[in-house]
Every structure is written in structure tokens, then in C-alpha cells.
Amino acid sequence: MAMTSPSSPTPTEDYLALVRRKRLYGAILVALFVVLMASGFNLAEGRNAGGFFEGLHRIFDFPAEIFSEAFTNWRNMPAHLVSFLPSLLETLNIAAVSTLIGAVLGMFLAFLSTRGLAKWPALIPVFRRSMDIMRAVPEIVIALVLIFLLGVGPVPAMIAIAFHTTGALGKLFSEAAENVDFKPVEGLASVGGSWLQRVWFGVVPQVAPNWSSYALLRFEINIRASAILGFVGAGGIGYDLKTALQWGMGKYDQVVVIFALLFITIMIVDHMSDRARERLVKGGQIA
Amino acid sequence: MTTLSDPAYTPSVADKVQGAFNRRKWRNIGVPLGVFAYLIYVFFAFDIMGLASKARPENAAILLNDFWSHKVHVTRNNRSGEVLTAYEGERKGEFPEGTGPEWVSYGESTVISLTDGSVVEFVGGKIAELQIPDYGSVRAEIDGRAVVLTLPDNTTPPEWMNVSRNRMSLTQPGWRFSITPSKTEVFRYQAGWELFFFTIDSAFYDRSVGELVALALWEPRVNPDRANIAQMAYDIWTNKMWRHGDVAWAMFETVLMAFLGTMGAGLIALPLSFLAASNFAPARWLRLTCRRFFDLLRGVDGLIWTVILSRAFGPGPMTGALAILLTDTGTFGKTFSEALENIDQKQVEGVQSTGASAVQRMRFGVIPQVLPLILSQLLYYLESNTRSATVIGALVGGGIGLLLTQAIITQKDWEEVCYYMVLVVLTVMLMDTLSGWVRRKFIKG
Known part of the structure; x- marks a missing residue:
């Protein structure tokens, strides 16, 4: 082995220099991040109607106001609770149907855009890009445009959420399908199975637990989305919340009931889907 | 020991297997049937049948046309005889009086040539004469409060013409005409977005690309105070029709909301997640x-947070950023603490064996294990929050979401809706690519 020249550093020095350089880069990154956060916050505060510190102590004013009104009118609460159940059901229905539609369409898109499974391999980039676009379009835009075309109701929200869900689930589904074992597919191909048969009997049983778990997670997300879309006029509990808020004082007991219903529903669904997903992924199959 | 040959044992195994198969069979039939029944229920619950009566297909035509084309209005005030030409009939797109595009000639009478070969002439203040190929000439005259029509050979009006006592309008491919006692109007439709770069009052309006390049690179200066290229940038930035400057700001605000919300949530959730992880929590009650x-932060939906926060802080991007921050703190707290619970304790013990303090154990034993996961979570949420920030912006009144909802609610600026949508999609896809690049480059290897 050739002797190192006296000017070249020893391994220890080399290592220490490397550590120093790494620390310097780390420090620069952290400093940059702090500057970005601080200036970004200042900018956002400057463009906001109210400042951060003058509003901070008022955060609890509105909750306090609505809760105090709700306490004085506590006798109305059960009646409100019952009267809002239909719109809560509508919100849940929008989320469920759009998850179902999105999952089915996403499934097809996933098959068409996964290497090794695609029916037309040349079109994989086309399907991938279209899924990217579907994921990127905000639901609110599609919902508002469809409200203009179809009138106020649950269908625009359903289509809007299903559109986004298709793109989001399609991507996740295709990532899961990329890791399947190809032996069953090859076996089916060797006995002359068609593309549909290969996919249905060779791939779907392998990915079903993962896919169901993703779809459940989407359902949780879609409940929130459907509540928000209701707020801009697509029906459901969000719409009731908007009307109650616009009315202002005198209907705050309704606001409290809607908040409570939303909170409880989201908690219950999150909890149930958490449990179900744990069983799906750890148990390895649908029980 | 029981064996398969044992007569007391075999049937139960067979039963078990049979039972499992039966359950499987019923599930395979039952689940699709259940979904189908549910869809039928929803079909009626959502009143899909009634949708057909509520739907307005004519709106779809307007929308689709407006997405990619624009119209120029040539309007004569029938009382004063004044003729005005304007893009989309808006004040912002008005030509100075007596001027307009080259397909209109002004003078004693105004002659408008249209794309299908038709010619409309405004004669004086009361009369309009139309030459329509394949049909003939039509003359409409205002008589007091009525419209008097003269059709070729005194035929009855064709179905593309809409006639009543005090109004006549007709639609032809590429243009429309209408006359009432108060005004006479011609709309000419054209492909493309009008005045996208330069408005009529700009010195660069209606110039070819070659001319613009020449002007940008060489003299003469349009505005003696500024170089031409700076003037161009200024004119585009302050375009009154499209408000590119405001739109760019709004888009930036939206990304800013996502950035502040996501990173702020990460900063708050990281220390708290140590308290919530079972292997780090100092006390059970604290955990x-x-x-x-x-759970509370996640369960109180983003919608509820936006309502509460906009009461305290008013509309704007900071309110949106705080709403994202609050919900994501809950999500991050959960995922980070789960990641902390799943770390490999050996690395921590190794660091401890060198006599490291608690802080050093965290820094060199724990953080390197969870950092990749935390960073990729942050990046993933940054990207998905850019899209959510559009929706939240619409609720709290900030960013591109506000512009989008405003443009949709006016129900006529569909080309602007299209423009904003393209911008949002491009931005989200850009964030997607960017975060994917950062993840590949710095986290995986």
C-alpha cells in the first residue's frame, strides 16, 4: 500500500472534519427553517384580519358563548339531537358512497397503472398522471361547479369526493399491488386465465386486506370532507351548521349539538376503523 | 391421543372446515348483496331520480364554452345611439369609444363582420340590418316600445330566432344577436382567454409575439421611466382582467398556510409525542x-376549528394555518408516539453504555431512528395540506380558495375558475414532485 503524503489528513482528522461539516450544514438548515417559519408567520399575520396575540385570549370566547347559551337552553338539546340525525346520516352516506365508488374506480386504475399487471403497459404513465390530477383537484372546486350544474344536494359532494378518492386510493392501491407475489398470477396465466381472471384470482386475494384498510382510512377522511362540503352548500350536517351559525345568537344551542354530533361520530368511526384495520393488517385476512 | 382415524374426532374437523367454507361462501355472496342493497337505499335517499329535473344542462354548455373561449360584446344604446365594444361586456375590457377590433368598422353606421360570413349593421340609432348566409337579410327596427321585424319573403321566424313583441334574439354558430327597445347587442365568440397578458389600456395590447420580443429587447421605450421588459412585467402583473399579481399572492398564501400549519404542528407534536409514548412517558397519567x-385535536374536525378560530382571529391566512396546525398536531402526535414506541432499544442502550446523559441518549439513540419517518410524514402532509389549504382558505377567507369560491359564486367568470384550478393542480403536483425528490434524496439514501 502506498504511503500517504504528509499533507493528507489522518482518518481521525478526516472524520472530525466531516462531522464539523455535517454540523454546519445542520445548523444552516435549522437556521433557514427558523427564519422561514418566523417570516412566514409574520407575513401570514400581516395579511390576516386580526393579529395573533390580540386574538389569542379570545379563542375561548366563542366556545364559551355557545356553551353558555346551550346550558341555558339545555331542555332543547335532545330534540335538536334527534332533528339533526337525518342530516348526519346524509353526511355519512355521502362519505360511504363516495368511498365505495372511489375504491372501485381506484381499483381499476391501480390495475391499469401497476407494472406487471397493466393491461396496456404503454399507457401506465397516462393513468398515473391522471390519478395525480384527480388527487390534486380540490374537492370544493368540483363540488361548487357541480352545484351550479346539478343544483343543491348531496350528489355534487358525492361526485366531488369520489373523484378525489379515486385518485388517492388508486395510488395507494397500486403501491400495494406492486409488492404482490407474482407466482399465483403466473400459475393462472399458465392455465390460460384471462387478464381479468389473473387479476381477480391471483392479485385481489393478496392485496384485499391492505386495500380494505386503506379504504377504511379514506372513509374516515371522507366524513370530514363531506362535512366541510356541506358547509359550502352540498347538504348534510355541514349545511345545518352554516345556517345555525349565520343565524347567530339564539341558535347556538344547535351549533353545540352539531359540534357534539360531529365529534362523537368522528371519534366512533375512527375507533372502529382503527380496530378493524388492526385486525385486517395483523390478521392477514378479512375476518 | 386423538388421531384423524378416531371416529369421535374426524366429524368435528370436517364440520369445522365445512363451516368455515360455508361462512366464506355466505360472506362472498352477502357482502356484495349488502353493498348493492345499500346503493339502492342511497339511490332513493339522494333522490337521484329527482336530479334530472333539477339539473340545468344549459349551464353545462355555458360553462364548457366559457372555460376555453370568450366573447366580445358590441352594444348600441338605442336611446343615445352610442356604440361600445367590450370584452365580456365588462368595464375593465372596454375599448375607447369609436375603436375596437378589426372586424368592426365604426362610422356613420357600425358594420360587424362575423366568423360564419354574416354581417350585422347598426344603422343610425334605431335600425339593425343582418345579412345571414343561407337565410337572407333581416331588418329589425325599434318603433317606440316594440321591435318591428322584416324577414326575407315575409316568412315566419325560424326556430333559431326568438321573437316577441318587444324583443328579438337569435343564435348562430359563433355569434348571437339581440335587440330590445333599450339596446342592440352582438356577441362574437372567440377561442382563448381574452386579454390574458395585456389589457387594452396597455401599450403592448394586440401585438404579435415578434413585435413583443423586439420591443422587449430594443428601443423605443413605451414608458420613458422604465425599460420595456420591466413595463411588460408590470402590465402583466397588474392586469385588471386577470389580476395576476393578486392571484400569485393568493397562491403563495395557500402554500404558506400549508407550510406554517404542517411545520408548526410537527414542532409542537414532537416533544409532546415523547410524553405520549409508553417507553418514554415519565408518568402514566401524563401519557x-x-x-x-x-384524540381531542383530531376528533374536533378541521371544520369546527376553522369556525372557532375565525371568530377569534378574523379571516385570513393565519387563521387557516392555525386550523391546519391544530388538526395535524393531533395526527402527528399519534404517529410520532407510535414511531417512538417501535424504536430499537439496543441503540439507546449502546449510547447509554458510553455514559451518555438522558438528553444525549435521545439525541444519538432515538432521534436518528425516528427522524426519517418524521420527515417523510411531514413532507407527505405538507403536500396533502397544500390541497386542503385551498378548501380551508375558502372557509376562512384566504388564499386561492377565496378567489375560487368568489369566481364560482358570480357564475360568469368560468375562465377564471379554470385558470385557478389549473394553478392549484400545478402547485399541488409541484409540491408532490418536490417532496418526492427530497424524500428520495435525503431520507432514503
Whole structure:
């Protein structure tokens, strides 16, 4: 082995220099991040109607106001609770149907855009890009445009959420399908199975637990989305919340009931889907 | 020991297998049937049948046309005889009086040539003469409060013409005409977005690309105070029709909301997640309190947070950023603490064996294990929050979401809706690519 020249550093020095350089880069990154956060916050505060510190102590004013009104009118609460159940059901229905539609369409898109499974391999980039676009379009835009075309109701929200869900689930589904074992597919191909048969009997049983778990997670997300879309006029509990808020004082007991219903529903669904997903992924199959 | 040959044992195994198969069979039939029944229920619950009566297909035609084309209005005030030409009939797109595009000639009478070969002439203040190929000439005259029509050969009006006592309008491919006692109007439709770069009052309006390049690179200066290229940038930035400057700001605000919300949530959630992880929590009650706190933040939906926060802080991007921050703190707290619970304890012990303090154990034993996961979570949420920030912006009144909802609610600026949509999609896809690049480059290897 050739002797190192006296000017070249020893391994220890080399290592220490490397550590120093790494620390310097780390420090620069952290400093940059702090500057970005601080200036970004200042900018956002400057463009906001109210400042951060003058509003901070008022955060609890509105909750306090609505809760105090709700306490004085506590006798109305059960009646409100019952009267809002239909719109809560509508919100849940929008989320469920759009998850179902999105999952089915996403499934097809996933098959068409996964290497090794695609029916037309040349079109994989086309399907991938279209899924990217579907994921990127905000639901609110599609919902508002469809409200203009179809009138106020649950269908625009359903289509809007299903559109986004298709793109989001399609991507996740295709990532899961990329890791399947190809032996069953090859076996089916060797006995002359068609593309549909290969996919249905060779791939779907392998990915079903993962896919169901993703779809459940989407359902949780879609409940929130459907509540928000209701707020801009697509029906459901969000719409009731908007009307109650616009009315202002005198209907705050309704606001409290809607908040409570939303909170409880989201908690219950999150909890149930958490449990179900744990069983799906750890148990390895649908029980 | 029982064996398969044992007569007391075999049937039960067979039963078990049979039972499992039966359950499987019923599930395979039952689940699709259940979904189908549910869809039928929803079909009626959502009143899909009634949708056909509520739907307005004519709106779809307007929208689709407007997405990619624009119209120029030539309007004569029938009382004063004044003729005005304007893009989309808006004040912002008005030509100075007596001027307009080259297909209109002004003078004693105004002659408008249209794309299908038709010619409309405004004669004086009361008369309009139309030459329509394949049909003939039509003359409409205002008589007091009525419209008097003269059709070729005194035929009855064709179905593309809409005639009543005090109004006549007709639609032809590429243009429309209408006359009432108060005004006479011609709309000419054209492909493309009008005045996208330069408005009529700009010195660069209606110039070819070659001319613009020449002007940008060489003299003469349009505005003696500024170089031409700076003037161009200024004119585009302050375009009154499209408000590119405001739109760019709004888009930036939206990304800013996502950035502040996501990173702020990460900063708050990281220390708290140590308290919520079972292998780091100093006390059980503290761990459970933190857990419940995260659950509360996630369970109180973003919608509720936006309502509460906009009451305290008013509309704007900071309110939106705080709403994202609150919900994501809950999510991050949960995922980070789960990641902390799943770390490999050996690395921590190794660091400890060198006599490291608690802080050093965290820094060199724990953080390197969870950092990749935390960073990729942050990046993933940054990207998905850019899209959510559009929706939240619409609720709290900030960013591109506000512009989008405003443009949709006016129900006529569909080309602007299209423009904003393209911008949002491009931005989200850009964030997607960017975060994917950062993840590949710095996290995986």
C-alpha cells in the first residue's frame, strides 16, 4: 500500500472534519427553517384580519358563548339531537358512497397503472398522471361547479369526493399491488386465465386486506370532507351548521349539538376503523 | 391421543372446515348483496331520480364554452345611439369609444363582420340590418316600445330566432344577436382567454409575439421611466382582467398556510409525542392525558376549528394555518408516539453504555431512528395540506380558495375558475414532485 503524503489528513482528522461539516450544514438548515417559519408567520399575520396575540385570549370566547347559551337552553338539546340525525346520516352516506365508488374506480386504475399487471403497459404513465390530477383537484372546486350544474344536494359532494378518492386510493392501491407475489398470477396465466381472471384470482386475494384498510382510512377522511362540503352548500350536517351559525345568537344551542354530533361520530368511526384495520393488517385476512 | 382415524374426532374437523367454507361462501355472496342493497337505499335517499329535473344542462354548455373561449360584446344604446365594444361586456375590457377590433368598422353606421360570413349593421340609432348566409337579410327596427321585424319573403321566424313583441334574439354558430327597445347587442365568440397578458389600456395590447420580443429587447421605450421588459412585467402583473399579481399572492398564501400549519404542528407534536409514548412517558397519567389531547385535536374536525378560530382571529391566512396546525398536531402526535414506541432499544442502550446523559441518549439513540419517518410524514402532509389549504382558505377567507369560491359564486367568470384550478393542480403536483425528490434524496439514501 502506498504511503500517504504528509499533507493528507489522518482518518481521525478526516472524520472530525466531516462531522464539523455535517454540523454546519445542520445548523444552516435549522437556521433557514427558523427564519422561514418566523417570516412566514409574520407575513401570514400581516395579511390576516386580526393579529395573533390580540386574538389569542379570545379563542375561548366563542366556545364559551355557545356553551353558555346551550346550558341555558339545555331542555332543547335532545330534540335538536334527534332533528339533526337525518342530516348526519346524509353526511355519512355521502362519505360511504363516495368511498365505495372511489375504491372501485381506484381499483381499476391501480390495475391499469401497476407494472406487471397493466393491461396496456404503454399507457401506465397516462393513468398515473391522471390519478395525480384527480388527487390534486380540490374537492370544493368540483363540488361548487357541480352545484351550479346539478343544483343543491348531496350528489355534487358525492361526485366531488369520489373523484378525489379515486385518485388517492388508486395510488395507494397500486403501491400495494406492486409488492404482490407474482407466482399465483403466473400459475393462472399458465392455465390460460384471462387478464381479468389473473387479476381477480391471483392479485385481489393478496392485496384485499391492505386495500380494505386503506379504504377504511379514506372513509374516515371522507366524513370530514363531506362535512366541510356541506358547509359550502352540498347538504348534510355541514349545511345545518352554516345556517345555525349565520343565524347567530339564539341558535347556538344547535351549533353545540352539531359540534357534539360531529365529534362523537368522528371519534366512533375512527375507533372502529382503527380496530378493524388492526385486525385486517395483523390478521392477514378479512375476518 | 386423538388421531384423524378416531371416529369421535374426524366429524368435528370436517364440520369445522365445512363451516368455515360455508361462512366464506355466505360472506362472498352477502357482502356484495349488502353493498348493492345499500346503493339502492342511497339511490332513493339522494333522490337521484329527482336530479334530472333539477339539473340545468344549459349551464353545462355555458360553462364548457366559457372555460376555453370568450366573447366580445358590441352594444348600441338605442336611446343615445352610442356604440361600445367590450370584452365580456365588462368595464375593465372596454375599448375607447369609436375603436375596437378589426372586424368592426365604426362610422356613420357600425358594420360587424362575423366568423360564419354574416354581417350585422347598426344603422343610425334605431335600425339593425343582418345579412345571414343561407337565410337572407333581416331588418329589425325599434318603433317606440316594440321591435318591428322584416324577414326575407315575409316568412315566419325560424326556430333559431326568438321573437316577441318587444324583443328579438337569435343564435348562430359563433355569434348571437339581440335587440330590445333599450339596446342592440352582438356577441362574437372567440377561442382563448381574452386579454390574458395585456389589457387594452396597455401599450403592448394586440401585438404579435415578434413585435413583443423586439420591443422587449430594443428601443423605443413605451414608458420613458422604465425599460420595456420591466413595463411588460408590470402590465402583466397588474392586469385588471386577470389580476395576476393578486392571484400569485393568493397562491403563495395557500402554500404558506400549508407550510406554517404542517411545520408548526410537527414542532409542537414532537416533544409532546415523547410524553405520549409508553417507553418514554415519565408518568402514566401524563401519557394518557397527552393521548386524549391528541384524540381531542383530531376528533374536533378541521371544520369546527376553522369556525372557532375565525371568530377569534378574523379571516385570513393565519387563521387557516392555525386550523391546519391544530388538526395535524393531533395526527402527528399519534404517529410520532407510535414511531417512538417501535424504536430499537439496543441503540439507546449502546449510547447509554458510553455514559451518555438522558438528553444525549435521545439525541444519538432515538432521534436518528425516528427522524426519517418524521420527515417523510411531514413532507407527505405538507403536500396533502397544500390541497386542503385551498378548501380551508375558502372557509376562512384566504388564499386561492377565496378567489375560487368568489369566481364560482358570480357564475360568469368560468375562465377564471379554470385558470385557478389549473394553478392549484400545478402547485399541488409541484409540491408532490418536490417532496418526492427530497424524500428520495435525503431520507432514503
